[in-house]
Amino acid sequence: MKPVIALVGRPNVGKSTLFNRLTRSRDALVADLPGLTRDRHYGEGRVGERPFLVIDTGGFEPVAKEGIMHEMAKQTKQAVAEADAVIFIVDGRQGMTPHDKTITDFLRKSGRPVLLVVNKAEGMKYTSVTADFYELGMGDPYVISAAHGDGVMDLVDEALNIAEQHAPQQDEPVEPDQKGIRIAIVGRPNVGKSTLVNTLLGENRVIAFDMPGTTRDSIEIPFERDGKHYTLIDTAGIRRRGKVFEAIEKFSVVKTLQSISEANVVILLLDAQQDISEQDAHIAGFILESGRALVVGINKWDGLESDQRDAIKMDIERKLSFLFFAKFHFISALQATGIAQLMKSVDSAYAAAMAKLATPKLTRALEEAVEHQQPKRRGSIRPKLRYAHQGGQNPPIVVIHGNALEAIDPGYKRYLEKHFRDTFSLVGTPLRIEFRSSK
Numbered sequence: 501m502k503p504v505i506a507l508v509g510r511p512n513v514g515k516s517t518l519f520n521r522l523t524r525s526r527d528a529l530v531a532d533l534p535g536l537t538r539d540r541h542y543g544e545g546r547v548g549e550r551p552f553l554v555i556d557t558g559g560f561e562p563v564a565k566e567g568i569m570h571e572m573a574k575q576t577k578q579a580v581a582e583a584d585a586v587i588f589i590v591d592g593r594q595g596m597t598p599h600d601k602t603i604t605d606f607l608r609k610s611g612r613p614v615l616l617v618v619n620k621a622e623g624m625k626y627t628s629v630t631a632d633f634y635e636l637g638m639g640d641p642y643v644i645s646a647a648h649g650d651g652v653m654d655l656v657d658e659a660l661n662i663a664e665q666h667a668p669q670q671d672e673p674v675e676p677d678q679k680g681i682r683i684a685i686v687g688r689p690n691v692g693k694s695t696l697v698n699t700l701l702g703e704n705r706v707i708a709f710d711m712p713g714t715t716r717d718s719i720e721i722p723f724e725r726d727g728k729h730y731t732l733i734d735t736a737g738i739r740r741r742g743k744v745f746e747a748i749e750k751f752s753v754v755k756t757l758q759s760i761s762e763a764n765v766v767i768l769l770l771d772a773q774q775d776i777s778e779q780d781a782h783i784a785g786f787i788l789e790s791g792r793a794l795v796v797g798i799n800k801w802d803g804l805e806s807d808q809r810d811a812i813k814m815d816i817e818r819k820l821s822f823l824f825f826a827k828f829h830f831i832s833a834l835q836a837t838g839i840a841q842l843m844k845s846v847d848s849a850y851a852a853a854m855a856k857l858a859t860p861k862l863t864r865a866l867e868e869a870v871e872h873q874q875p876k877r878r879g880s881i882r883p884k885l886r887y888a889h890q891g892g893q894n895p896p897i898v899v900i901h902g903n904a905l906e907a908i909d910p911g912y913k914r915y916l917e918k919h920f921r922d923t924f925s926l927v928g929t930p931l932r933i934e935f936r937s938s939k
């Protein structure tokens with residue numbers, strides 16, 4: 501399970517700047533597709549081989565009792581409750597403010613490990629920029645410049661060391677053939693996730709599973725269906741928490757992200773009796789960024805008039821067009837209709853996600869694509885695509901080698917993606933294209 505790091509601090513201390521620096525490299529992997537809504541407060545970062553989740557919290561005014569500041573404080577509390585380590589940012593140019601003290605008190609009560617970080621310290625002496633902040637009683641502050649990158653890597657390394665001590669232990673990786681396809685069911689509250697879980701498990705043989713212990717916060721429920729093995733990833737209650745965190749919401753982005761990242765195939769549930777919301781689109785965006793295989797279930801299809809059905813279909817087409825690669829199923833978790841087809845798509849999405857694409861076949865497909873349509877020149881430069889090999893599974897990654905590939909425009913990249921998709925019948929999984937130029 502990826503460690504979770506929350507960025508906390510007053511408005512304008514540089515949280516977003518640090519967040520962008522930590523997640524930027526990830527972002528570049530995902531094309532900006534029309535309609536794709538991303539939640540800019542949650543991102544994945546990576547230092548070397550270590551991936552982590554990072555949460556950017558809005559400006560924290562802990563004293564606000566109502567209104568938007570109160571809402572932001574609530575969200576900050578939730579983020580801290582879910583974090584394995586907190587990076588508490590203060591502004592080295594402005595110096596200490598009373599709010600910094602209030603935040604310190606809150607963080608201390610949270611019991612979470614906290615790293616105090618003085619930002620905007622470029623060109624300043626350690627002793628002078630930190631002097632103010634010893635008063636907070638959080639030990640020697642880290643000093644960084646989020647804007648320039650100074651000190652950021654050391655900070656993240658240390659945050660990860662601390663977070664990993666604090667994070668629940670990861671289970672031994674399971675052999676896929678033993679426990680089968682790992683499925684996460686995600687969606688906003690009340691779309692019918694628990695109902696679908698019960699229907700799936702009620703109809704099928706549940707193999708004995710461990711109840712959640714204290715050291716892990718997701719449970720795995722193996723089950724069998726038509727002789728095939730599956731494992732349902734179910735995120736249990738949030739880690740043990742102190743009194744400060746009583747107001748935790750039913751819906752947790754972190755839990756959603758964790759279960760997505762532990763799954764092979766994600767079932768995104770939507771509610772046919774409601775409009776597609778911003779939250780649906782955010783969750784869809786997370787799945788797309790994760791690269792996991794996807795099947796969409798439009799639940800509560802029972803008892804709808806045909807004009808209502810048409811309306812929701814149009815709504816989906818308009819708002820979730822970037823999920824074009826996935827299969828959509830109209831189901832009723834309550835009445836257990838459409839489940840067999842849904843599960844069939846889970847199987848085929850998994851097969852596509854795990855497809856083995858041989859180098860000669862990929863290269864032939866690449867040649868066909870180029871023959872049919874050449875990449876555009878940029879100035880006097882014409883990109884040259886030479887050969888392709890597979891760089892990974894779940895999602896499949898096609899690595900294309902050649903020259904001047906950085907000059908390839910996003911439209912051509914999408915064209916290549918579609919060509920590989922069609923050639924290898926990859927339905928239900930995102931597909932990533934990466935370019936490696938030899939000069």
Ligand code: GDP
Pocket residue numbers: 509510511512513514515516517518559619620621622644645646647648
């Ligand atoms: P947030 O409200 O805490 O998310 O703060 P932002 O990331 O939006 O940054 C607030 C302002 O501080 C912006 O104008 C940033 O450009 C600036 N800023 C952020 N990091 C640094 C830094 O390392 N050095 C300097 N000089 N300015 C910074």
Ligand code: GDP
Pocket residue numbers: 687688689690691692693694695696799800801802803831832833834835
């Ligand atoms: P969750 O919050 O996503 O786990 O949603 P629940 O499974 O708790 O379901 C929320 C509500 O929707 C409950 O009242 C369910 O009975 C209802 N519900 C779930 N699935 C269906 C369905 O297929 N059809 C209808 N009509 N109601 C459903």
